[in-house]
Amino acid sequence: MSFYPASFERLTDCLRRLPGVGAKSAQRMAFWFLSLSDAEAEDFAAAIVEAKHSLRRCSVCQNLTDGETCAICASLKRDKSKICVVSDPRDVIALERSREYDGVYHVLHGVISPLRHIGPDDLTVKELLARMDGSVEEVVMATNPDAEGEATAMYLSRLIKPLGVRVTRIAYGVPVGANLEFADDATLFRAMEGRREI
Template sequence: MGANAAPLEKLIEEFSKLPGIGRKGASRLAYQVLAMDKAEALEFAQAITDAHTKIHRCSVCQNFTDGQVCPICAGEKRDKSTICVVESPRDVSAFERTREYKGVYHVLHGLISPMNGVGAEQLTVKELIARLAGDEVKEVIMATNPTVEGEATAMYLAKLIKPLGVKVSRLAYGLPVGGSLEYADPTTLGRSLLSRGEL
């Protein structure tokens, strides 16, 4: 156990379970929690408890929400004919920050990855297909990451969706703003060439 008191050691251990947090970072966070006054510490603990007990998946898009339906799905000004399919709730936040997208989302909560034992049945695929039952949805945008798993998931979903008469598109992965062509990887360069638009 070392020099730390048992409750402190337990706190360090819990913080170190978080992805990207090593022993050193976990130790720093634990000491910061100890430095809080009692009210702050209880508020912090309550925030964790509330996040776990009050947040669940939206019955429509599967994004995290504290209501039955999330504010995006409930929004009357959102274009319900376009669904943007993403891997995680974090991706929804990224798109919303751009303020460019006016449609709705569908969160898969993962990607198909046979290596990690993740199949389509562990994702929210059937919920997505159920949303395409009517004729309201005209386009589904595959916005999974440009990784092997992301591409495989996009291709798998496209095969399921196309026969339903719904247009399936893929995000265009271009060059970063301020980037230099000579340093771009061949896949990105090829993609940006294929997805070129008219000027």
Template sequence: MDFYPVAIEKLIEEFAKLPSIGSKTAQRLTLHILNLPEDEVREFADALVKARGTVKYCGICGNYTEKDPCAICGNPNRDHNVICVVEQPKDIMAIERVRDFNGVYHVLHGSISPMAGRGPEDIKIKELVRRMSGEIQEVIVATNATIEGEATAMYISRVLKPLDVKVTRIASGMPVGSDLEYADEVTLAKSFEGRKEIK
């Protein structure tokens, strides 16, 4: 990209480092920002710096927060006897949008993946075990429906079973509105495993 000044090339490079941002999208974002009024660009930059400086992980669940504990862990109206285990903080955001779950969370910050060199000690499983007390009635494992997510779910189940805690897995299968022809083998297999009687 020799036709751009160095500052623009650098900004394009930085945007391209973000997940799901290719070089064309990075270029569009850069050119959009260059066309904004200077005060809006400063606001954007300040928001980035402030978020990076003030947002941390909750000391209990590992979710994003500005104060410890996070708003979910600190809420007395939540059911603290049920913990939903997720891979990343973004998964909490997805579950909270549905508004059906009233328990608390535990973020693993990853999944077990021998191919990527990530074992159980590389994610927050020990911290999950430390949270187990006589008050915890159920742990819902809501890891992704991938090979890594399934391996992580099985490992968590094996670790928690001796602690006399009910361990469940979220259902998986065909999403609403999807066509069978586009489903992969694992999704179809899970759909058959989790089938229910029609009443």
């Protein structure tokens, strides 16, 4: 039997679903939420609902945005002849931090993984190929340097190269198997600078 009221249990159950949060942290967070004023708590809940309702995929690069196209695709300063392919919206944020890259992106929303039954049709591969309309000169593969990231980069390279587009892979100073998201800015800067044709 639980020591806590049902509504408190419900809150901790929700918080436990957050990545990396265990029972104890969830309880600590629940108490923290209860210490907020009504207005602060409502603001918190509303932020989740609003993000959920307003965020969608950019019609061009599939990155998250709250408009029709994202700020990067809409910018006149970005080189549209260069597309950097990443698996996750968080990788766009990481690469933008390095300030080395001036092209645009394409977010796959995952990688090909036979083990997890994720195939090309589950990703935004079709949308990427649709962008190869003759105006694109280079596609930079920036999926993570693990087995699935490498296999996905090779798969896409085989589809894109025959279209006469240069395909490159970013050079990794990060250890094999590491996540792009967690690489420091200097490493990402060098990785983009030292990309090679594949």
